[in-house]
Amino acid sequence: MSMTQESIDEFLNRLASSDPTPGGGSAAAVIGAAGAALVSMVCNVSLGKRGCEAAEPELRAVLARSETLRHRLTLMVEDDVSAFGGLMGAYKLPKATEEDKARRAEAIQSSLERATRVPLDCARACGEVIALSRRAGEHGYQHVISDAGVGVSAAYAALRSAALNVFINAPALKDRAFAEQAIGEIDLLLAHAASESEAVYALVRGKLGG
Amino acid sequence: MSMTQESIDEFLNRLASSDPTPGGGSAAAVIGAAGAALVSMVCNVSLGKRGCEAAEPELRAVLARSETLRHRLTLMVEDDVSAFGGLMGAYKLPKATEEDKARRAEAIQSSLERATRVPLDCARACGEVIALSRRAGEHGYQHVISDAGVGVSAAYAALRSAALNVFINAPALKDRAFAEQAIGEIDLLLAHAASESEAVYALVRGKLGG
Numbered sequence: 444m445s446m447t448q449e450s451i452d453e454f455l456n457r458l459a460s461s462d463p464t465p466g467g468g469s470a471a472a473v474i475g476a477a478g479a480a481l482v483s484m485v486c487n488v489s490l491g492k493r494g495c496e497a498a499e500p501e502l503r504a505v506l507a508r509s510e511t512l513r514h515r516l517t518l519m520v521e522d523d524v525s526a527f528g529g530l531m532g533a534y535k536l537p538k539a540t541e542e543d544k545a546r547r548a549e550a551i552q553s554s555l556e557r558a559t560r561v562p563l564d565c566a567r568a569c570g571e572v573i574a575l576s577r578r579a580g581e582h583g584y585q586h587v588i589s590d591a592g593v594g595v596s597a598a599y600a601a602l603r604s605a606a607l608n609v610f611i612n613a614p615a616l617k618d619r620a621f622a623e624q625a626i627g628e629i630d631l632l633l634a635h636a637a638s639e640s641e642a643v644y645a646l647v648r649g650k651l652g653g
Numbered sequence: 654m655s656m657t658q659e660s661i662d663e664f665l666n667r668l669a670s671s672d673p674t675p676g677g678g679s680a681a682a683v684i685g686a687a688g689a690a691l692v693s694m695v696c697n698v699s700l701g702k703r704g705c706e707a708a709e710p711e712l713r714a715v716l717a718r719s720e721t722l723r724h725r726l727t728l729m730v731e732d733d734v735s736a737f738g739g740l741m742g743a744y745k746l747p748k749a750t751e752e753d754k755a756r757r758a759e760a761i762q763s764s765l766e767r768a769t770r771v772p773l774d775c776a777r778a779c780g781e782v783i784a785l786s787r788r789a790g791e792h793g794y795q796h797v798i799s800d801a802g803v804g805v806s807a808a809y810a811a812l813r814s815a816a817l818n819v820f821i822n823a824p825a826l827k828d829r830a831f832a833e834q835a836i837g838e839i840d841l842l843l844a845h846a847a848s849e850s851e852a853v854y855a856l857v858r859g860k861l862g863g
Binding site: 446447448449450451452454455456458459460461463466467470471473474476477479480481483484487488490509510513517520587589590592593594596597599600601603604607608610611614644647648651652 | 656657658659660661662664665666668669670671673676677680681683684686687689690691693694697698700719720723727730797799800802803804806807809810811813814817818820821824854857858861862
């Protein structure tokens with residue numbers, strides 16, 4: 444059974460426990476998926492509503508993409524568990540002989556690469572959810588517009604969370620070119636998401652008259 | 654069956670759908686509960702670890718509070734659905750006679766008050782989770798310290814999300830004293846959480862060397 448087939452109560456219990464997985468990476472993926480789901484909800488409610496007719500093609504395009512990202516982020520809940528498990532497994536490999544040591548070092552490096560790529564992909568997907576939440580906030584039906592503000596807040600939290608896992612794993616990578624590219628990309632994603640998520644939140648709050 | 658007994662997949666499907674509930678308020682409560690769970694995890698992993706002995710009383714105090722808040726936030730998932738349902742029900746009451754109208758107006762006001770109090774309570778709980786995540790980030794075991802950064806990001810997103818529901822419902826309240834107190838408190842919580850969550854995230858990132 445995949446982790447997202449478990450109940451929310453069970454997931455939260457396991458998250459709170461001292462078990463290493465699920466951890467922050469899986470939580471980030473769930474929170475990002477919730478952000479995408481809220482963007483989808485704004486589109487699903489708005490389609491067919493009076494006043495939203497002209498925006499229908501835009502809302503349909505946003506919905507198609509937010510649903511793709513929601514499913515991708517949902518799969519990342521499990522990817523994070525397996526990337527973390529792979530890394531823990533690699534550290535536990537025998538290191539008695541030189542051959543053992545070489546095999547272990549190689550396994551650690553390939554696991555570290557995966558444990559960097561998974562959160563990097565999560566952060567990219569969340570960056571896209573933030574962009575979609577702006578379009579949903581601009582064109583969505585007034586009565587559900589606040590959900591675009593919840594969606595952007597969730598996606599930003601997930602992006603920041605995923606970034607922490609890149610910062611943990613990338614420094615130990617021997618492939619310095621990839622490590623630096625990953626950290627550089629995460630820094631850009633973080634900087635862009637910070638200003639963009641504030642702008643979308645302010646847009647939504649402004650529409651509420653708050 | 655309460656909503657948090659449903660699977661994550663099912664919750665996300667319902668969130669994305671055009672059904673009015675669960676909406677952003679329930680998502681905020683789940684995300685806040687995940688933030689509290691991550692603070693609990695940092696404490697649960699750190700207790701008994703070498704180097705964390707001196708911080709054990711602090712970690713136990715943080716854990717007791719984060720678990721209380723996690724359970725409270727989990728219950729708010731359902732509270733939000735019921736507050737929203739109550740409000741929708743009140744708007745649908747008959748308004749044929751003057752007596753009908755008076756009864757409906759009263760039901761709307763009491764539902765609006767509840768639909769303001771629930772997200773206000775959610776935001777207060779998330780503000781506390783942010784404060785706890787700082788203590789977990791300061792005293793927790795290095796290998797799980799990033800989870801304090803995920804926890805604070807989740808709690809801040811949930812607080813901002815809950816605030817939107819206060820901004821939606823408070824303006825229509827006839828009890829202006831309560832409405833203004835609620836909006837004033839939410840503005841204070843938002844301002845404090847913005848700087849505090851940045852500080853905790855920077856603290857955690859600094860400990861990762863990122």
